[in-house]
Amino acid sequence: MTRPRPGSLLLYAPVALYQQDGTFWVEAQAVNGLRLWAEHFDEVVVMMPLAPGPAPAGWLSASEQATALARVRIEPLPMSYRPGVFLRRLPETRRRIAALITQAQYLSFAIGGLFGDWGAVAALTAHRMGRPFAVWTDRVESQVVRVVSTQVPWKTRLRARLTHRPMAWLERAVIRRATLGLFHGRETYDHYAPYSRNPHLVHNIHIGPDDHIPADRLAAKLAAVRSGAPLRLLYVGRAEAMKGPLDWLAVLAALRDRGVDFTADWLGEGEMLAEMRGRIVALGLQDRVQTPGFVADRARVMEAYCAAHLFLFCHLTPESPRCLIEALTAGTALLGYEGGYARDLIWSHSGGLLVPPRDIDALAERAAGLAADRERLADLLARAALDGAPFTDEAVFRHRSDLIKTHLAG
Known part of the structure; x- marks a missing residue:
């Protein structure tokens, strides 16, 4: 049986990852976030959805960020936001996620969405495996979809009306099963805290x-x-x-x-x-x-x-x-x-x-x-x-890291 590596953290970050010239390309703020996570854990493994095409402006070559990402390993997952694509890729991707879960001591997954939300898949997989995990989110995605649906073309509006309720159900199902809820900002915290057994108000910024x-x-x-x-x-x-x-x-x-x-x-x-x-x-x-x-x-x-x-x-x-x-x-x-x-x-x-x-x-x-x-x-x-004045990236990442170590130590 695979034993978790002491001091290791497994994350899911829903930030598009690109691959070109034999290396991954990561959004600049995501690089900073991974660097800060790595300051508090011996190893950080981050799952990210791999997007097609060239990296847009603002993404950095991982090979050129070797110092910042020295203790970070990137695991690409398929970008699967279409229902058919997601359902086809779900069994294999879930097995990959489960294997990564067995290797990590601490688990923290960002959620938001429905189809292609590998963070929710990872959370439910960890729950079935009996592993404690943290859930993180910075907005009420189901409410975003519901409100924005009134201002978009009719096809998008119809899709939003069909998905925002199942999305809300999935958000609550994951949060209820999480050992630790990390909710960025008061608005998000107030919405999700009633469904969490251990909610915490946190922040996520990249200002040094x-x-x-x-x-x-x-x-x-x-x-x-x-x-x-x-x-x-x-x-x-x-x-x-x-x-x-x-x-x-x-x-x-x-x-x-x-x-x-x-x-x-x-x-x-x-x-x-x-x-x-x-x-x-x-x-x-x-x-x-x-x-x-x-x-x-x-x-x-x-x-x-x-x-x-x-x-x-x-x-x-x-x-x-x-x-x-x-x-x-x-x-x-x-x-x-x-x-x-x-x-x-x-x-x-x-x-x-x-x-x-x-x-x-x-x-x-x-x-x-x-x-x-x-x-x-x-x-x-x-x-x-x-x-x-109190807000710095060092402070907010230390806060979240301490919460994860305290509440997921068992």
């Missing part, structure tokens, strides 16, 4: 201690705000329905109509980016709003965070996006739709303002009020930096 805005840079930023510089708005994330990009543009149009001097940037690709660009032209905002798409240069993204005054977000679904924490660490105040996650992040120092979901006029009023009251705006930015 040196990535926080320096004190002198924050002081210069506050001085520029007080001098009356144009309001700078930012969003970083995918241009998809769940992020509310059309609400975001409606807020900007309302600000323009109120005579507010501002610029705004949306950094990120997505299926709605072309529609956003068309709407920008239709609203006459092209001289104020930039949509450069995906920005691979991490330094450029962090500079955008530091330069912004308000991180304007219009999320329509329950999730815990890292971008809100990243904004706070840059001394950029949150301004967006109310939700448990955002509210929890600014609970200590009130580094942001929240309004009821879909209340575009209220968002515009808050932004216009801050643009007119520069002392209040500067104070809000200073509070945002205080709210962001």
